[in-house]
Amino acid sequence: MSEAPARSRLIVLAGPTAVGKGTVAACVRDQHPDIWISVSVTTRPARPGEIDGVHYHFISDEEFDRLVAEDGLLEWAVVHSAARYGTPRAPVEEHLAAGRPALLEIDLQGARQVRKTMPEALMCFLAxxxxxxxxxxxxxxGTEGPEERERRLRTARTELAAEAEFDVTIVNTDVQTACDELVDLFRSGTSRVSS
Incomplete structure (x- = not known):
């Protein structure tokens, strides 16, 4: 039994720090190669086990400044009062134009920017x-020290309060279930979830 192919659409996956956005996106990447996942750029250093070009493109502040100046980012933000993150514009536009479904795994600030620039995107909150x-x-x-953890938890409280801004919520109780629910959104053709 073969599943229907994923539809060409853009889904934005956002949620609070440590909710498992990267883990759920990795599950989608591993099990559904038909869905293209954007790789963000960041000015923060790589964490243990992270691979440049797979998890993020780790770039310098100067390179980030150049991308901002050239309108090369679909969205960008300073996250946790520290590093900058952004989504390179060209690959997203190229994949959507080619008819390939695309997933952006980004933070709340970035999701708000994408909502303005690409209102057709389905906004999914991972809770x-x-x-x-x-x-x-x-x-x-265990990737952050005590001060960084406290900063991220303060940010998470604010991020959780933004859930109502999203079209749909997936509760990440189990990674495989969250992954399946996210993939179902690509296949369903649902553009907005009404309340």
């Missing part, structure tokens, strides 16, 4: 089962 679980995941991944 944790609870704030306590989000905190447990952030501590458990």
């Amino acid at each position: 944790p089962p609870s704030f306590e679980e989000l905190e447990r995941r952030l501590v458990g991944r």
Whole structure:
């Protein structure tokens, strides 16, 4: 039994820090190669295990400034009062023009920018089962020190309050289930979820 091909559409996946956006996007990448996933640029250093060009394109502040000046980013933001992140514009436009479904895994600020520039995009909020679980995941991944964790948890509280701005919410209780729900959005043809 073969599934219908993914439709050509843009879905923006956003949510609070440590909710598992990258893990869910990696599941989509591994299991559904027909869905193209944008690789963001960032000025932060790579975390252990991250690969340049796969997880992010790790670039200098000067290169980031050049992309901003040349309108080469679909969206960009300073995240957690520290590093800058952005989505290169050209690859997104090229994949959509070629009829390939595309996923942007970005932060809340970036999602708001994409909502303005590409209103046809389906905005999907990835939520944790609870704030306590989000905190447990952030501590458990062990990639940030205590100060950075506290900064990210403050940011997460603000990000969670923005859930109502999105078209649909997926609760990330289980990565495979969240991945399947996200892929179903590509295949369903639903453009907006009404309340």
